Amino acid sequence: MLDIRLELTKEPKEKPAKGAPLKFGHIFTDHMFVMNYTEGKGWHDARIVPFQNISLSPAAMVYHYGQEMFEGMKAYKGANGEVFLFRPDMNAKRTNDTNTRLCIPHIPEEDFVQAVSEVVRVDQDWIPTDEGTSLYIRPFIIATDEFLGVAPSKTYLFIIILSPSGAYYASGLAPVGIWIEDEYVRAVKGGMGFAKTGGNYAASLIAQVKAHDGGYSQVLWLDGVERKYIEEVGAMNIFFKIKGKVVTPALNGSILPGVTRNSVIAVCKHWGYEVEERKVSVDELVAAAQNGDLEEVWGTGTAAVVSPVGKLRYKDEVMMIGGGNIGELTQKLYDEITGIQWGKKDDPFGWRVQL
Numbered sequence: 001m002l003d004i005r006l007e008l009t010k011e012p013k014e015k016p017a018k019g020a021p022l023k024f025g026h027i028f029t030d031h032m033f034v035m036n037y038t039e040g041k042g043w044h045d046a047r048i049v050p051f052q053n054i055s056l057s058p059a060a061m062v063y064h065y066g067q068e069m070f071e072g073m074k075a076y077k078g079a080n081g082e083v084f085l086f087r088p089d090m091n092a093k094r095t096n097d098t099n100t101r102l103c104i105p106h107i108p109e110e111d112f113v114q115a116v117s118e119v120v121r122v123d124q125d126w127i128p129t130d131e132g133t134s135l136y137i138r139p140f141i142i143a144t145d146e147f148l149g150v151a152p153s154k155t156y157l158f159i160i161i162l163s164p165s166g167a168y169y170a171s172g173l174a175p176v177g178i179w180i181e182d183e184y185v186r187a188v189k190g191g192m193g194f195a196k197t198g199g200n201y202a203a204s205l206i207a208q209v210k211a212h213d214g215g216y217s218q219v220l221w222l223d224g225v226e227r228k229y230i231e232e233v234g235a236m237n238i239f240f241k242i243k244g245k246v247v248t249p250a251l252n253g254s255i256l257p258g259v260t261r262n263s264v265i266a267v268c269k270h271w272g273y274e275v276e277e278r279k280v281s282v283d284e285l286v287a288a289a290q291n292g293d294l295e296e297v298w299g300t301g302t303a304a305v306v307s308p309v310g311k312l313r314y315k316d317e318v319m320m321i322g323g324g325n326i327g328e329l330t331q332k333l334y335d336e337i338t339g340i341q342w343g344k345k346d347d348p349f350g351w352r353v354q355l
Contacts, residue, residue: 001112002046004033004118009050012137015126015164022133022166024303029135029162033115037105039154046111048119051161053102053352059146061153062077069098069197070140072302073259075162075355077127078343083120085353087342088113090259097257098195103152104141111302119160120352124355128164134341136165136303148329165303173311174215174328174332178297179211180282181291182315185224187232187253193254195232216313218299222270224254224281230280236299236307237261240280243293243330251345260300260337266349267336273329289319296327305341306334 009030010035016022028051035046049052061069073091076084092109099106116137120127127135139160143153167173184207187193192200207219220238223229232238239257240247246268251257268275290311297309308331310324321327340344340352 002035002114004163004187005047006112006122006172007047007049009096009124016128016196018128019130022128024165024167025126025136025163027164029126029164031119031122032162033119033139033156033158035115037156037158042110043105043107043158044114047315048122054157054159056142056144059148061143061145061147064148065143066197066199067102067153068141068144069095069102070138071095071196073116073137074302074341075124075127075135075137075171076342077124077129077317078204080295082343083124083127083355084114084341084343084355085120085355087259087263087351088116088353090262091116091139093255094196094259095141095199097305098197101192101195102197104143104156106193106284107141107158113157113162115139117160121355123162126162126164129165132167132282132338134165136163136164151210169305173308173310173326175321175324176217177215177313178218178309179214179216180220180230180301180314181210181222182227183207183209183210185227186221186234188224191224191254191255194251195202195257196256201234202255210233217310220312228281230284230285231255233299236301236304238309239264239300240285240288240294241296241327242288243295244274246273246275246329247280248275249279249280254277256304258300260302260305262308262339263349263351264300264333267333268329270348282292285312286317286319289321294319294321297321298327298330298333305337306330308334336337 092112096106144155145153211219219234221231299307308326312319
């Protein structure tokens with residue numbers, strides 16, 4: 001168990017007014033969690049301190065070789081003021097899966113969950129209560145050695161910052177358009193596609209710009225070898241409802257194992273849907289759209305939760321999904337997952353953790 005030192009701010013910031021728009025990831029709370037790692041000493045000096053800039057040498061290895069990772073999760077406030085986390089154990093486990101790939105020292109899962117819980121407790125008054133809002137939690141680890149050599153760092157910082165946020169998409173739960181990328185690739189099996197690391201997202205930016213220029217909200221990636229199998233959206237995993245079955249690409253080492261993805265699969269199975277985790281080719285998708293078998297498409301992720309897709313573009317083919325409207329199952333899944341998260345619905349899975 002961590003011995004966390006607490007230093008409260010002497011200059012608290014003004015909190016957003018109830019009902020004020022909360023653009024995702026723009027406002028930050030009064031405090032942050034910080035912990036150091038030193039080779040031979042391990043993780044040490046756990047502390048919650050006022051939100052502040054950090055000072056690093058220009059030679060810090062994170063700047064030059066990208067040895068860093070991050071997570072994304074949320075805290076919610078219930079109708080009676082209860083504070084909830086959603087499956088924090090999965091984020092803790094995924095942190096260490098990423099750390100293994102990037103040669104970053106593991107953080108004991110119970111320490112990760114404790115750190116998140118304590119900093120959220122300190123800043124719980126920042127959790128917004130308007131419909132669809134939450135407190136976004138961003139844990140991350142960066143390599144801090146002053147060394148211009150390609151090797152794992154001997155020192156690290158583990159930091160958690162918090163951001164009160166509204167809906168991820170400004171348009172709300174309206175269906176979005178997705179651009180299926182056919183030029184660039186994001187990841188390959190054996191690489192870092194399964195890891196939560198900035199390099200994956202930096203690699204996606206050029207295609208994201210193309211998609212936005214074409215009038216689409218997100219990029220749907222194909223596999224990096226054959227360029228024919230669906231993988232994931234830039235900020236989400238992807239699901240299809242084809243002839244009544246729920247289909248999603250199987251985890252293969254180049255796809256992020258999303259917490260919301262796992263939750264949606266569990267809920268669908270609980271409701272009696274047949275769920276297939278398998279390879280899905282873009283040709284199969286186009287054919288299903290053309291013959292009417294593609295009934296619904298949605299993305300899943302911590303930030304957006306469940307995001308309906310109303311249109312897919314692949315080369316010269318534009319596929320309208322459900323007439324551009326949100327699907328019945330998509331809406332039901334959004335209501336169920338967010339209902340569990342906010343304490344409005346029963347939690348038969350034991351996912352909701354009250355602080």
